[in-house]
């Protein structure tokens with residue numbers, strides 16, 4: 001975790017990156033663009049969970065897959081999922097295959113969300129129940145994923161669509177970094193602003209843990225937000241603890257801008273002197289300082 005002195009130096013730099021760049025324009029490059037097409041909170045939360053769960057690999061490959069399911073779910077996806085029957089899944093998921101995931105995996109997610117809506121009224125209430133019965137935040141993420149999975153009639157889905165393959169990847173229940181579940185929570189809890197929705201008002205932004213992707217891990221290492229070498233939940237927690245020193249009530253406010261700072265090429269995967277020279281973070285970046293000094 002960063003020292004207080006270092007946090008004080010980092011804060012104006014990261015605030016400038018978060019506030020001054022036109023990050024809202026980058027929503028169209030991000031899976032968060034899908035839930036932004038809906039207004040009703042119940043529609044937003046189900047579309048967001050589908051989108052975050054499938055947001056792995058290349059955006060140009062996973063986005064058409066999400067798009068194809070959403071098209072078939074129609075304008076009121078929450079109502080559609082609440083009434084969805086296993087016999088309708090084949091039409092909904094016709095031809096769906098994306099990397100680790102087969103139609104039955106997504107069938108479990110869709111039917112599970114529908115069942116949770118019927119039982120708890122919302123995915124927020126489903127998460128709150130998971131948190132109430134879990135010892136900590138990480139366990140609550142797992143319990144939430146397991147609740148959605150277990151709510152679906154899996155045997156019936158497998159009979160209709162064939163075997164599942166990547167459920168553990170789609171809705172992870174272990175103790176890994178849980179990047180996409182953390183991303184989902186950020187979308188639901190933070191805000192509202194141009195990116196995040198802030199529709200889950202009973203979870204506090206201060207509780208969130210940063211979704212740890214390759215860009216966040218790399219930039220956080222460069223900026224000294226973590227000293228860990230291995231990407232996982234412990235690294236995500238350490239980065240969040242560092243950011244909490246900068247913004248105690250909203251530590252993951254830096255996530256979207258830092259992630260897109262990397263994704264957009266502003267900080268390339270292999271940093272070069274030219275990008276470091278114009279980088280607003282160079283004063284506190286160990287890689288940038290070295291490259292610019294040469």
Ligand code: SF4
Nearest residue numbers: 267271276279285288
């Ligand atoms: S100074 Fe260079 S390496 Fe550091 S964050 Fe900026 S672009 Fe990346």
